[in-house]
Amino acid sequence: MTKQPSSTPKITTKKHIARLERERRQVALVRTISIVAIALVVILVGYGILDTTYIKLNKPVAEVNSEQISLGYWQERVQMYRLNLMNTLQQYQYYQQAFGMDTSQQVQQITAQLQSDLFLGEEVLNQLVDETLIRQEAEKRGITVTDAEVDEKIQGAFSFYPNGTPIPTTTPTEFSYPTLTSEQLTLYPPTSIPTEVLTATPAPTNTPDAAVTATPTVAATPTFLPQPPTATSTPYTLEGFQTQYKDTLDGFRNVKVSEKTFRSVYVNQIYREKLLAEIAKDTPHTEEQVLARHILVDTAQEAIAIKQLLANGSDFAELAKAHSKDTGSGANGGNLAWSTKDAYVAEFGEAAFTQPIGEIGEPVKTEFGYHIIQVIARQELPVSASQYEQKQQKTFDDWLTKTREDAKTAGTLVTFDETWQGNVPPMPSSLGAQ
Secondary structure (H helix, E strand, C coil): CCCCCCCCCCCCCHHHHHHHHHHHHHHHHHHHHHHHHHHHHHHHHHHHHHHHHHHHHHCEEEEECCEEEEHHHHHHHHHHHHHHHHHHHHHHHHHHHHHCCCCHHHHHHHHHHHCCHHHHHHHHHHHHHHHHHHHHHHHHCCCCCCHHHHHHHHHHHCCCCCCCCCCCCCCCCCCCCCCCCHHHHHHCCHHHCCCCCCCCCCCCCCCCCCCCECCCCCCCCCCCCCCCCCCCCCCCCHHHHHHHHHHHHHHHHCCCCCHHHHHHHHHHHHHHHHHHHHHCCCCCCEEEEEEEEEEEECCHHHHHHHHHHHHCCCCHHHHHHHHCCCHHHHCCCCECCCEEHHHECHHHHHHHCCCCCCCECCCEEECCEEEEEEEEEEEEEECCHHHHHHHHHHHHHHHHHHHHHHHHHHCCEEECHHHHCCCCCCCCHHHCCC
16 A cells, blocks of 8 residues: 655744735735726716816806806807807808898908907806896896796797787887977978977988987897798798707707707896886886087088178078088988987087077087087977887996996906806807818
């Protein structure tokens, strides 16, 4: 019988045990470092994604009375504004090609705006600040906007009126001008007295009366969405509207604009309209107006000479026809229609509303030259529908300007320039970016 070799017992020394313990600790340390490194990479990548998609987009670009306007929302509105400009540019180009209209100035202006990221960003930022101030004031006054009102507003933008095409509620008010006194009639020929609907601008003449007519100030308004061609009646069914609405939303999603942002523009527009009606509800329907005539010349010496001729008995109308640079009113003896003060450039309006009636005033200098003015009459008169809307808009614009300035003074209106200036979204490739 073969004898099995006996196994030699392994001798374990303290030195061997210590070496094994060191190796075990080294392996554990390497494993721990690897796990920590992998975890850090995952955290950093995750944070980068989270920062790009959520944290960064929720950082404020402005703060209005402790309410923040987020970077993400501002960027979406910039893209909407950019898209609107591009649509408007295409319309002007079409008018030029199809009808031969000279729209080069408009095309050049819009092109310059599209090429300036800072212009786009600041323009939209100012709009959002105004919208926030308007909504905050509206909510203080108990004004609300419902989803149904927003739906109706959007349907109207697409010329879809399920309940019938709305009928305009504002119509011009017709009336006759006051009868002039015998003294005034000696200054103002009866054949020149307007008797039709009141207008804030001089009566139509051979050339526009730019020398006395003020340039209207266009107030800032919300960014309007691209609109389908307007129609006088419902052009399609509910299904047709829904299809076009979906196509529009798809177009906005291609430039990273959500439906929520799309609808918010209409929400803000409704707030604006309701608050304007509330703030301007006491706007008077009458305003002091003046009936005057003038002679416009280039130099002070000419003006003084004409004033002397008038003092010596020369006929005002004949001198206006012969010498006035304003050929439009000059051909009509210098006569201007009944007008409000803000219908004129500032210096002319100030003189016309302070100068004694019937007197020939001192020459008045404006950017157009020197005016010899004679005031025929001044009276409180009703304003037309369009003038009344302009007065309401001015009341609202004045309130908004003051509210913005008050917020700046109080330190409750803050714009974070360092945030938005470096984050204007680029032109999307779907809009022609290179």
